[in-house]
Amino acid sequence: MPMTMSQKILAAHAGVESVEAGQLILCSLDRIHGNDITSPVAIREFKKMGFDKVANPENVTLIMDHFVPNKDIKAAQQCKCCRDFAGEQSLESFYDVGRMGIEHALIPEEGLVVTGDVAIGADSHTCTYGALGAFSTGVGSTDMAFGMATGKAWFKVPSALKFVLTGQLPPYVSGKDLILHIIGMIGVDGARYKSMEFTGPGAGSLSMPDRLTVCNMAIEAGAKNGIFEVDDVTLAYERDHAKRALRVFKADEDAAYDETYTIDLSALRPTVAFPHLPENTRTVEEAGNIPIDQVVIGSCTNGLFKDMEEAAGILRGRKVAKNVRAIIIPATQDIYLQCLEAGFIRDFIEAGCVVSTPTCGPCLGGYMGILAEGERCVSTTNRNFVGRMGHVDSEVYLASPATAAASAVMGRIASAQEVMK
C-alpha cells in the first residue's frame, strides 16, 4: 500500500510495515513537550494516572515561554509547578527564564526534534517541526501526560493534501505570505484532520526559516501536521543542530492524496489576513487605507533571525510612525544575541521600537502589548480571532515581518516595496 511521507513516519514509529488513512495506531514518541500554560494541567493528569516517573526523562521537554518572566502571581505559580516537576523527574531539558526561547523556535534550534522523528507538544503550533521532515503535531495536556507516562500517543492516521510548489518567491515575499495565501485558498478547515505535504522545485528554493513559518501555520488550516520533503536545505540545517541520527522518509511516488495543489511562488504578493480569521486574506495592494495603532514582530511563527533581519532592513534609518507602538520580540536568547551582534537591536531602538525578551505574551493577549477597544495591530503572529490580542473590539491583521515593519513606518497597512522604493 503506497504511503504519504507522514504515513511512513507514523508506520515506522508504530512498528508496522504500513498504515492507511483512518487507522488508529499507538506510536512511540521521540519528543514530548509542554509550556507553562499546558504543562501544569498535564502534571496534574500525570499524577492522577498514578505514575511516579516519566517513561523517558531524556525525551521530555518543558519550556517556560507564554507568561514569563512571570506576568502575575498565578503565572508564577504555574511556572513553579513546572520547575518543581522538572526537578522531581530530573528533566535536563527544562528551559527557564534566561535560557528559554519561544518553544517552536527553541526546539529546532536545540536539535530536540530532528528529521524523521514523531513529536507531540501540548501547544497547537507543534506542527512547526514538519519543516525538518519530522511528524509533529499539537495535542492537549492529557495526551502530554499520557506521553510522559508511557512514551506513546494514539493517532488516527491522516490522509493528506499535496502542495507542489514551483518558481521562487519575489523580493519582500516570504513563507508567511505563502501560508496565508494557502489558508485563504483552502480555508481554516481546508486541511482538517489531514497532513499538508510540501514538495516540488519551489519547495527546494525555500529557506529553513520560511519552511518553519509555513509548517507553523498548518494548524490554521485545521491540519494535523505540515511537512516538507527532506532535501539539501534540511540536511544542511541538521548538520548544525541535530545531535542524534536523522531518519529520512520520502512519500511513495504513487501515494494517494485527497487533493493536489500547484502554487507558483513567483506569483505570490505580500498578503494580509484581516480580522477575525486567518482565511480572510487580501494582498496588501487590496487592503486599502487601514490606519494602525500597534505592530508586533516576533512569535513562534516569525521570531527567527531571518525575520528580524527582514524587519531591520526596513526599519534601519527610518522612524516608526508617530501614533504606532512597535514591539519586536526575537524568539530565543540566541537569536536575541545574534540581533545584538548584527546591530539590529540598535536599528530597532533608533527607529522607535521596543525590544522584548522572548515571550509568547502579546500573540495570545497575555501581556506585553495588549490592545484597547477599537485598536488595530499588524502582527507577524498566527491568529486574529475575536479578542485574541486584547479587547473583544480590537483587531489583528496577520502579515509577514517585512509587511509589519513597513506598516509600522507608514502608520497603516503597507508593503515593503512601497517603503523601500
Next chain:
Amino acid sequence: MKCTGKVVKYGDNVDTDVIIPARYLNTSDPGELAAHCMEDIDKSFHDRIKPGDIMVGGENFGCGSSREHAPIAIKNSGISLVIAKSFARIFYRNAINIGLAIVECPEAAQAIEEGHEVSADLDAGVITDLDTGESFKTEPFPEFIQNIISAGGLVEAAKTGIIG
C-alpha cells in the same frame, strides 16, 4: 451515554480563544475556567444554561489552540454534550481524553435551533429534537475511542491499562 437538555447554539469556527480567552490561562482551576467560558462571544451564556444543557456548533468547532482548558471550561459549565457539524482535531481528541461528550452530526447541528429541548443516546446513535420530533442518526465511535470514553477519559483508561 444518554442526556436531555436545552440547546445553546453557535455558528461556524467557534475558536478556543472565545471558549476560554488566554487572559484566564494563568490558572487551570476548572471552576475558574468555567466562570469565563464563552464570555467574549456570549455574555449571557451562564444565565441561559443549567446543568445538563447541550451546546450546538457549526463547522470546525474548537479550532485554534491546543488548550485543554477549553473543553474543561465547557464541561465544568455543566454542558452535557456538544453537537457540531465538525470539530477541530485537537479539540476533538481533548474532549475524548477528558471525558466531555461530543458528537459530529451535520444534520442535527443544522436543524436544531437555540432553546429547543434535545435528547441524545450516543450508544444507540440517535439525537432527537423534542420540540419538533425530528430524529437524527449519529455514527458510533471506533472501538479504540469507545474504550477511552467508556473508561471516563484517557486518565482512567491509562490507569486501568486499557491502552498503553
